[in-house]
Amino acid sequence: MTNANEKRLLRVLDHIHDNPAGDLSLDALSDIAAMSRFHWHRVFRAMTGETMAQAVRRIRMHRASYYLVMTDRPIATIATEIGMPNLASFNRTFTDHFAMSPSAFRKRGELRPYVRNQIQEITLMHPVTIRTEPPLHLAAVPHKGPYFEISRAFQKLSAVMASRDLFRKSGRMVGVFYDDPQSVPAPELRSHAAFELTGKADLSDPLEAVSLPGGRHAVLTYKGPYAGLPAAYDQLYGAWLPGSGEEPAETPSFEVYLNSPMDTAPEDLVTELHLPLK
Incomplete structure (x- = not known):
């Protein structure tokens, strides 16, 4: 192209x-x-x-x-x-x-809250594991506004990746989210739509280079439509984290998309929510 x-x-x-x-x-x-x-x-x-x-x-x-x-x-x-x-x-x-x-x-009700039983133990609806992850180097397009509208940035990103023949140098699709949507107005929310890089690439405008440090991550695996991701975050931060004894690191959370809505039914989409830990 x-x-x-x-x-x-x-x-x-x-x-x-x-x-x-x-x-x-x-x-x-x-x-x-x-x-x-x-x-x-x-x-x-x-x-x-x-x-x-x-x-x-x-x-x-x-x-x-x-x-x-x-x-x-x-x-x-x-x-x-x-x-x-x-x-x-x-x-x-x-x-x-x-x-x-x-x-x-x-x-x-994809926004349904996590469930507590009668003795106030938290029942998670999605599995959470702790993993040690390597650093990530990303080719990214920035997005500002409601997080659910990041699909616009992903489409731009995919178009540019195809134009520059970068998919052969790329790995997983990643969304990076910098703000808390409960405390930051939706128009001010900052995020990046990204692909993991496995080689050198032309990152001229509109692409940006983004690097995320490696380390220990709490990883929640969610299966289903992307509309259910806000509820999954509520479970990770509101249910799992308080009882885990862990503390978040000073780096942003991000999502790793293990398949794509381009060729996968919404019910079969699998997304990892990564919460970096200290």
Whole structure:
């Protein structure tokens, strides 16, 4: 991919994330890319592994899943906000993507708290282990804003990695989170979308080099849709940590994604939450 096409791809991905309720048709996105409909569709699919329709659908469903578990907005309102005002169509698409209806997804309660039994012992819903991890050297794209919107930065990152042929020099996909969403306003939250580097790489703009120190980590393994990650963090910090006798290190927590929503059903996604320890 030429540098011009890299810029086109980033521009289109930004537009999709900024305008989930807008016109995201192939014609409209080809206009944003400033390339003919036929050629742009081929460029997009070759570089991302998805058609534009598949990418738009996935981004919209990802946004809807977070709205369902993090807000009390009516389902019809959420459908309209992500560009699917026909509620029946939204219900069908969401059910096809998550294998359950929006109402069932909300009722299941991915934000459910950890469970305490009658003698106040904490019952964790996900396994936590302590491991010694090596340092991580990352190729990253910064993100500022609500953590659930970091998918925008990951799409930019993937586009640039493909453009520069860096995937052969990369390892695991990583999200680094610097702030507590309970105490920092959502627009001010800082994070990085990243890939682990296994060799030298071109890290010119928009990429940044990020290094994380090695050491002892508490690692919670979570399986399921990304919308459930806030509840998993609550368990790690609110249930496991107080009873562990451990103290967090002065380095940020991060997530390691062991598979990808590009080719994995939401229920089968596996994410490690890493809490560095002293």
